[in-house]
Amino acid sequence: xxxxxxxxxxxxxxxxxxxxxxxxxxxxxxxxxxxxxxxxxxxxxxxxxxxxxxxxxxxxxxxxxxxxxxxxxxxxxxxxxxxxxxxxxxxxxxxxxxxxxxxxxxxxxxxxxxxxxxxxxxxxxxxxxxxxxxxxxxxxxxxxxxxxxxxxxxxxxxxxxxxxxxxxxxxxxxxxxxxxxxxxxxxxxxxxxxxxxxxxxxxxxxxxxxxxxxxxxxxxxxxxxxxxxxxxxxxxxxxxxxxxxxxxxxxxxxxxxxxxxxxxxxxxxxxxxxxxxxxxxxxxxxxxxxxxxxxxxxxxxxxxx
Numbered sequence: 641x642x643x644x645x646x647x648x649x650x651x652x653x654x655x656x657x658x659x660x661x662x663x664x665x666x667x668x669x670x671x672x673x674x675x676x677x678x679x680x681x682x683x684x685x686x687x688x689x690x691x692x693x694x695x696x697x698x699x700x701x702x703x704x705x706x707x708x709x710x711x712x713x714x715x716x717x718x719x720x721x722x723x724x725x726x727x728x729x730x731x732x733x734x735x736x737x738x739x740x741x742x743x744x745x746x747x748x749x750x751x752x753x754x755x756x757x758x759x760x761x762x763x764x765x766x767x768x769x770x771x772x773x774x775x776x777x778x779x780x781x782x783x784x785x786x787x788x789x790x791x792x793x794x795x796x797x798x799x800x801x802x803x804x805x806x807x808x809x810x811x812x813x814x815x816x817x818x819x820x821x822x823x824x825x826x827x828x829x830x831x832x833x834x835x836x837x838x839x840x841x842x843x844x845x846x847x848x849x850x851x852x853x854x855x856x857x858x859x860x861x862x863x864x865x866x867x868x869x870x871x872x873x874x875x876x877x878x879x880x881x882x883x884x885x886x887x888x889x890x891x892x893x894x895x896x897x898x899x900x901x902x903x904x905x906x907x908x909x910x911x912x913x914x915x916x917x918x919x920x921x922x923x924x925x926x927x928x929x930x931x932x933x934x935x936x937x938x939x940x941x942x943x944x945x
Contacts, residue, residue, distance in 0.1 A: 773914075
């Protein structure tokens with residue numbers, strides 16, 4: 641019970657502080673990218689964003705102690721994300737969504753944190769993060785022992801193929817929802833919602849492979865981090881590779897937000913740290929089929945005769 645309480649409190653506190661730092665640093669970087677004002681890295685904003693990523697990584701790492709914290713975080717993220725997406729801000733002067741009322745309060749407190757917050761939940765990344773927290777926590781409860789070679793291979797194939805589809809669909813669908821709600825003020829975008837739901841289910845399947853092996857989520861997470869750093873370091877909002885825009889305008893514009901604000905990097909970090917934490921926890925728990933250790937019998941001189 642004590643371990644559960646410690647893990648729960650630690651996860652909630654680390655996640656809250658981490659997300660505030662992530663939104664603060666990412667909001668500044670996203671605004672600079674959108675205004676084509678990035679002549680060099682904003683060192684302070686980058687450091688704040690990295691601090692946020694480390695704190696959120698610490699939150700998901702608590703699954704090695706107890707799954708209570710990450711499961712709670714997953715439920716909170718999913719509920720807030722669904723309320724944000726399904727009850728958009730009312731621009732007609734009528735009732736205002738309570739979620740966007742909270743967002744407005746954050747805006748009055750800190751504009752940079754508000755900018756990052758608006759790029760997190762309305763774009764669907766809060767939902768993706770919640771799914772990762774929840775599935776990692778549930779998978780950790782069921783996994784025991786080391787993985788077989790076959791399980792590692794299958795997990796890598798499934799996680800990479802399904803995971804990258806999920807990320808592409810989430811970025812595209814999330815941008816459609818963000819644009820329709822907060823830019824065009826036209827309400828809920830049906831296609832964007834379908835893409836986001838499909839992406840959420842696909843990502844859940846990819847993360848679920850950690851139940852049998854962490855190899856898949858480690859590869860997917862590491863690749864996501866590397867691509868985020870490479871694309872953000874090489875391209876600004878206006879110079880993303882032409883093939884990205886040719887594949888999907890929504891994908892290109894969604895990446896223009898998800899790269900500088902740190903949301904895509906967060907997904908990668910959660911996958912890597914979550915996979916490692918689940919593996920460490922599983923290695924400490926023997927399989928049900930493993931033989932119980934046999935205590936050494938006392939050997940006396942008389943017995944040895």
